[in-house]
Amino acid sequence: MKKFLLFVVLSFSLCVSFATNPKREFRGAWIQCVNGQYIGKSPAQIRQMLSAQLDTLRQCGINAILFQVRAEGDALYRSSYEPWSRYLTGMQGQAPADGWDPLAWMVEQCHQREMECHAWINPYRAKTKGTTALASNHAVMRHPERMFEYDGLYIFNPAIPENRTYTCMVVEDILEHYDVDGIHIDDYFYPYPVPGVPLPDQAYFEANPRGFTSIDDWRRDNVNLLIRDLHHLVRAVKPWVKFGVSPFGIYRNSPTGKNSKEGSATAGTQNYDDLYADILLWVKEGWIDYNIPQIYWNLGTKAADYEVLVRWWNDYCNGRPLFIGQDVERTVKGIAPNNPNQHQMFVKYDLQRSMPHVQGSCQWYAAACVNNPGNYRTVLQRMYHATPALQPLMPFIDKKAPGKPCRVKAKINAQNQTVLTWEAPKAKNEMDRARQFVVYRFAKGEKLDFDRADHILAITSANTITVSEAQRGTVFVVTALDRLHNESKPVKVKR
Numbered sequence: 001m002k003k004f005l006l007f008v009v010l011s012f013s014l015c016v017s018f019a020t021n022p023k024r025e026f027r028g029a030w031i032q033c034v035n036g037q038y039i040g041k042s043p044a045q046i047r048q049m050l051s052a053q054l055d056t057l058r059q060c061g062i063n064a065i066l067f068q069v070r071a072e073g074d075a076l077y078r079s080s081y082e083p084w085s086r087y088l089t090g091m092q093g094q095a096p097a098d099g100w101d102p103l104a105w106m107v108e109q110c111h112q113r114e115m116e117c118h119a120w121i122n123p124y125r126a127k128t129k130g131t132t133a134l135a136s137n138h139a140v141m142r143h144p145e146r147m148f149e150y151d152g153l154y155i156f157n158p159a160i161p162e163n164r165t166y167t168c169m170v171v172e173d174i175l176e177h178y179d180v181d182g183i184h185i186d187d188y189f190y191p192y193p194v195p196g197v198p199l200p201d202q203a204y205f206e207a208n209p210r211g212f213t214s215i216d217d218w219r220r221d222n223v224n225l226l227i228r229d230l231h232h233l234v235r236a237v238k239p240w241v242k243f244g245v246s247p248f249g250i251y252r253n254s255p256t257g258k259n260s261k262e263g264s265a266t267a268g269t270q271n272y273d274d275l276y277a278d279i280l281l282w283v284k285e286g287w288i289d290y291n292i293p294q295i296y297w298n299l300g301t302k303a304a305d306y307e308v309l310v311r312w313w314n315d316y317c318n319g320r321p322l323f324i325g326q327d328v329e330r331t332v333k334g335i336a337p338n339n340p341n342q343h344q345m346f347v348k349y350d351l352q353r354s355m356p357h358v359q360g361s362c363q364w365y366a367a368a369c370v371n372n373p374g375n376y377r378t379v380l381q382r383m384y385h386a387t388p389a390l391q392p393l394m395p396f397i398d399k400k401a402p403g404k405p406c407r408v409k410a411k412i413n414a415q416n417q418t419v420l421t422w423e424a425p426k427a428k429n430e431m432d433r434a435r436q437f438v439v440y441r442f443a444k445g446e447k448l449d450f451d452r453a454d455h456i457l458a459i460t461s462a463n464t465i466t467v468s469e470a471q472r473g474t475v476f477v478v479t480a481l482d483r484l485h486n487e488s489k490p491v492k493v494k495r
Helices: 002-020 043-059 102-112 161-177 202-207 215-237 271-275 279-285 306-315 328-333 345-354 366-371 373-384
Strands: 026-031 064-070 116-121 125-127 147-150 153-156 182-185 242-245 322-327 358-364 406-412 418-423 436-442 456-460 464-467 475-481 491-494
Touching: 026 043, 026 366, 043 102, 043 366, 064 102, 064 182, 102 116, 116 161, 153 161, 161 182, 161 215, 182 215, 202 215, 215 242, 215 279, 306 322, 306 345, 306 358, 322 328, 328 345, 328 366, 328 373, 345 358, 345 373, 358 366, 366 373, 406 491, 418 475, 456 464
Parallel strands: 026 064, 026 358, 064 116, 116 182, 182 242, 322 358
Antiparallel strands: 125 153, 147 153, 406 418, 418 464, 436 456, 436 475, 475 491
């Protein structure tokens, strides 16, 4: 009965929302290593598994992959500084058997599928609880004095300037050797607090308070300095690369119990007070290019209600692109507030789409989305991602559009198919270079409305496309996109 009701609702919703999907939307998915999905598999088996995931994710409209490449001072890429990850090969420091470089491969695979690839790192965690052996070239082994231990974890001490420099070196190494579209950090800053276990940094504060009288403000400033430095580094090395963060879903609990700038009407762990991450400052200063708060709770959760948090982040995003981190499995286990025969996906997405400053979402986690619990992936594919989407604009990085495509032509082949071809425009530098093209289709006499996503036939990095069915008089339009998805003027051609 529930499956039937879902089908009815989905069929109805498709009719009313297909043409209203936004033309620009971030549609991401996190591919993590710490869940152990690679352990015990050969590189060929891992590639086969990830290829299948990427194919399925592309089919349901995902246009960005956040790929975890540094979980604990290690690497799922050929690093100049850190050992290969045990999450990849089972033993830290052991390289993949066939010389495989997962990040280089993932960048290539994502770009073949017209997806962005963001390298996801953890800047502070040096050793997880489950790691029992460290490679000889691991940072903990080389510089134990730069770490502190907390509840079984080892943490790069945020108070030590050399750690900031080292993290920037790691990121610069990635930027210089890989054609990533983004650098992404997650929610682990200072460690999540354990009751009765104080942070062991009092002596560092007393030795160099830097003018702060509060150790909490001092800790926040330690993190601020790293975020600022990473921002400046990314802009200097590859200015088109996006720098984003996915913080814990609660910035701060409001002291009044109502949503305000001081915090949300919640009662949970706080970025500001517990993890010492002042997300709003980073947004205000322009140090991050996008923000994906992990709003993994359901509607009606007393301590952290989904709607309360989405509305709060929308109100205080300060002009930076805001995307919502969605928990796939938790969402389909929740019951819609006004319909006991539905899970919460429809209500969550409709609420998200109604917020003026929310420009997309990210799925936690990719494999869960692929597994399609509660028809979650099916709903994305047939409803919320039924039409292609360009990435949200980031004019604070670059707002200059590339030149328009050249020599756009339409020919009819022997199978009576329309074959469109074009050439990339000339570019003076990498920021202006056309990386992809958008192909639109309009019926004869139809208004050329480029804001409607249902007119997008394809977003492609190729210079040709074959259209199986097209009536005489059909108008095709081709535009060029640069790395930041600034769009050129249109060039139209008729069938």
